Amino acid sequence: MTKLSVNINKIATLRNSRGGNTPNVVQFAKDVQRFGAEGVTVHPRPDERHIKYQDTRDLKSEVYTEFNVEGNPIQSFMDLVLEVKPTQVTLVPDAVDALTSNAGWDTITHKSFLTEVISEFKSNGIRTSIFVDPELQMIEGAKATGTDRIELYTESFAHQYGLGDMKAIEPFTSAAELSNEIGLGVNAGHDLSLDNIKFFKDHIPGLLEVSIGHALVSESLYLGVENVVQMYLQKLK
Numbered sequence: 001m002t003k004l005s006v007n008i009n010k011i012a013t014l015r016n017s018r019g020g021n022t023p024n025v026v027q028f029a030k031d032v033q034r035f036g037a038e039g040v041t042v043h044p045r046p047d048e049r050h051i052k053y054q055d056t057r058d059l060k061s062e063v064y065t066e067f068n069v070e071g072n073p074i075q076s077f078m079d080l081v082l083e084v085k086p087t088q089v090t091l092v093p094d095a096v097d098a099l100t101s102n103a104g105w106d107t108i109t110h111k112s113f114l115t116e117v118i119s120e121f122k123s124n125g126i127r128t129s130i131f132v133d134p135e136l137q138m139i140e141g142a143k144a145t146g147t148d149r150i151e152l153y154t155e156s157f158a159h160q161y162g163l164g165d166m167k168a169i170e171p172f173t174s175a176a177e178l179s180n181e182i183g184l185g186v187n188a189g190h191d192l193s194l195d196n197i198k199f200f201k202d203h204i205p206g207l208l209e210v211s212i213g214h215a216l217v218s219e220s221l222y223l224g225v226e227n228v229v230q231m232y233l234q235k236l237k
């Protein structure tokens with residue numbers, strides 16, 4: 001069964017825009033879990049443009065489903081994750097000034113670095129996932145690092161699907177099939193939405209988790225948070 005992890009970065013974006021504590025990030029995380037979400041995801045970036053390191057600490061005691069913390073494993077991020085010890089850490093190769101996540105890891109070039117980082121997190125009881133493009137070589141490279149899971153970077157699927165190109169799913173299906181064969185768990189995320197999630201899920205064998213934020217928050221502006229969470233859960237059945 002595919003779990004829905006709600007990425008709450010954009011709630012922090014809205015909160016930070018006025019400098020106060022409205023909307024309250026922790027309350028939003030409690031509410032989406034109450035509405036049925038099976039996880040909460042945050043991406044504390046180095047510039048803290050949205051989720052702050054302190055938010056990640058504050059959320060730890062309030063996330064009773066699965067807590068997924070994403071980021072580039074720079075030292076400050078490593079220290080935060082080892083302090084908070086979330087359910088899962090997802091390693092993302094983002095540049096400090098990236099507008100948003102825009103690429104998966106080159107798991108071959110960075111094999112030794114990723115292997116060392118993953119070993120550190122796993123020895124602290126934290127499940128690991130590596131953000132990758134749906135390239136078979138990168139999937140095999142991810143396996144070699146010892147990671148528990150990969151997260152398929154779904155921006156290219158979402159973009160092409162939105163243009164009517166159904167064949168855009170094919171690399172993702174192949175990547176999931178290989179992952180299943182070699183014992184890698186399959187997560188997915190980035191630009192997934194109510195429009196594309198069912199088609200995506202129906203073509204990805206063994207999909208364990210989707211993390212969705214930007215579209216979910218945007219859709220909630222019109223349809224309401226509880227309604228949107230329930231709509232995602234229905235489409236993921």
Ligand SMILES: CC(=O)[C@@H](O)[C@H](O)COP(=O)(O)O
Pocket residue numbers: 007009010042043070092099100101131189190211213
């Ligand atoms: C890794 C990924 O694709 C997203 O989880 C990322 O967290 C989005 O980051 P922004 O919310 O900063 O765009």
Ligand SMILES: NCC(=O)COP(=O)(O)O
Pocket residue numbers: 007041070151188189190191192211212213214215216
């Ligand atoms: N890992 C993807 C994620 O957490 C949310 O990405 P998006 O839905 O905000 O594009």
